[in-house]
Each structure stands twice: as structure tokens, then as C-alpha cells.
Amino acid sequence: DVKVTQSSRYLVKRTGEKVFLxxxxxxxxxxxxxxxxxxxLGLRLIYFSYDVKMKEKGDIPEGYxxxxxxxxxxxxxxxxxxxNQTSMYLCASNFGQQETQYFGPGTRLLVL
Amino acid sequence: SQKIEQNSEALNxxxxxxxxxxxxxxxxxxxxxxxxxxxxxRGPVFLxxxxxNEKEKRKERLKVxxxxxxxxxxxxxxxxxxxxxxxxxxxxVEDSNYQLIxxxxxxxxxxx
Numbered sequence: 001d002v003k004v005t006q007s008s009r010y011l012v013k014r015t016g017e018k019v020f021l022x023x024x025x026x027x028x029x030x031x032x033x034x035x036x037x038x039x040x041l042g043l044r045l046i047y048f049s050y051d052v053k054m055k056e057k058g059d060i061p062e063g064y065x066x067x068x069x070x071x072x073x074x075x076x077x078x079x080x081x082x083x084n085q086t087s088m089y090l091c092a093s094n095f096g097q098q099e100t101q102y103f104g105p106g107t108r109l110l111v112l
Numbered sequence: 113s114q115k116i117e118q119n120s121e122a123l124n125x126x127x128x129x130x131x132x133x134x135x136x137x138x139x140x141x142x143x144x145x146x147x148x149x150x151x152x153x154r155g156p157v158f159l160x161x162x163x164x165n166e167k168e169k170r171k172e173r174l175k176v177x178x179x180x181x182x183x184x185x186x187x188x189x190x191x192x193x194x195x196x197x198x199x200x201x202x203x204x205v206e207d208s209n210y211q212l213i214x215x216x217x218x219x220x221x222x223x224x
Binding site: 004040041042043044045048058090091092100101102103104105106108 | 116120146153154155156157158161201203211212214215216217
């Protein structure tokens with residue numbers, strides 16, 4: 001079974017703090033993705049990575065950065081958290097182009 | 113503009129009946145379309161994939177249809193059960209890239 005884990009289920013941070021969200025997958029998947037999910041908006045892609053040290057901007061990369069130093073690990077960084085980054089953050093991975101995506105449980109982030 | 117739309121209102125269905133959810137898209141030429149299930153506080157879980165040259169796909173009580181002329185996919189759950197209550201997301205992939213483009217999801221409620 002594919003397993004995608006995320007470092008926290010719930011997180012509360014203050015405006016201006018630096019926030020790290022970590023995602024680990026155990027299936028040797030090439031591709032990893034970070035989404036945010038807000039009510040009525042569906043999943044929006046923040047960044048994705050198709051290989052170690054490679055990253056591509058998604059639809060809403062502003063205010064975020066990512067790091068992929070190892071194949072199994074993909075980190076999302078909020079350099080200076082703002083209240084409009086309060087959201088559910090979902091990590092996903094898959095093996096090849098256009099394959100189904102496997103999701104982690106999500107991190108619900110509240111920025112005060 | 114490009115859009116993928118699912119009914120934003122919750123769908124209430126009596127147990128035992130067939131639930132039908134709709135996914136419409138405009139200005140895309142999807143190579144294929146996927147359906148996912150999402151339970152509250154959890155990441156989406158893949159259910160079915162249908163390709164552009166397929167009209168219908170089945171898996172147990174689930175059936176998906178894909179009409180590229182109408183630009184629509186229908187997702188059916190037959191003999192619905194309260195355990196089928198969840199939010200169902202559709203996502204499409206165009207030929208040209210890695211990314212899934214997501215609908216906002218439809219909440220399905222199966223009443224006993």
C-alpha cells in the first residue's frame with residue numbers, strides 16, 4: 001500500500017512566522033505535489049516536483065517555497081505566514097505522468 | 113476561460129437508490145478524467161479513471177461515463193449506502209502536462 005505521511009495534522013502559527021510542512025512517501029514515486037484546499041475552491045496546486053532538487057510552480061506559488069533534497073521527502077515552506085494562508089494543505093505523490101495521485105491526510109493550518 | 117464544474121450543493125439520496133454526480137468542463141481537451149472520494153479531514157482517495165476513448169467504466173457499485181461531446185462525466189453509485197456519504201471530486205488531465213485540474217467537489221449524503 002502506498003503511504004503518504006504529513007508531519008502534522010493540525011498547526012497553529014502566528015503571522016510572520018516561518019512554517020515548515022513536511023511530506024514523506026514510501027513508494028519511490030518520482031512526482032510529488034503540494035496543494036491547498038479551501039471551501040468552494042477545490043484543490044489548487046502550489047508547487048510540484050518531478051525529481052530530486054527539481055521544482056515547478058503551480059497555480060498559486062506566491063508566498064510559498066519548496067524543497068526536495070531526497071526523493072521521498074517534499075517540504076513546503078511558508079516564509080512569513082499570513083492569515084490568508086490559513087487552509088488545509090495536502091501533499092500527494094505519483095509515479096509517472098498522468099498517473100493517479102496518492103494523498104496524505106492533510107495538515108490543517110491556522111495562522112493567527 | 114477554462115473551467116471544471118461540479119454541483120456545489122449537497123446531494124441528498126435515500127439509501128438503496130442510485131446517486132448520480134456530474135462533472136462538466138469547458139475549454140479543456142482532457143486525455144482522461146479521474147474521480148476521487150474525500151472524507152472530512154482526510155486526503156482524497158482515488159476511485160476510478162476513464163480515458164477519452166472510453167465511454168464507460170465500472171468498479172463494483174461505481175460507474176463512470178465520459179461524454180467528450182457534451183464535455184461531461186457522470187459518476188454513479190448504485191444501491192447507495194450511508195457509508196458512501198462523502199465529498200466526491202473529479203479531476204481531469206490534459207495531454208500536455210503532469211497536472212490534475214480539480215473540481216471543487218460535490219458532497220453526497222445518503223440517508224438511511
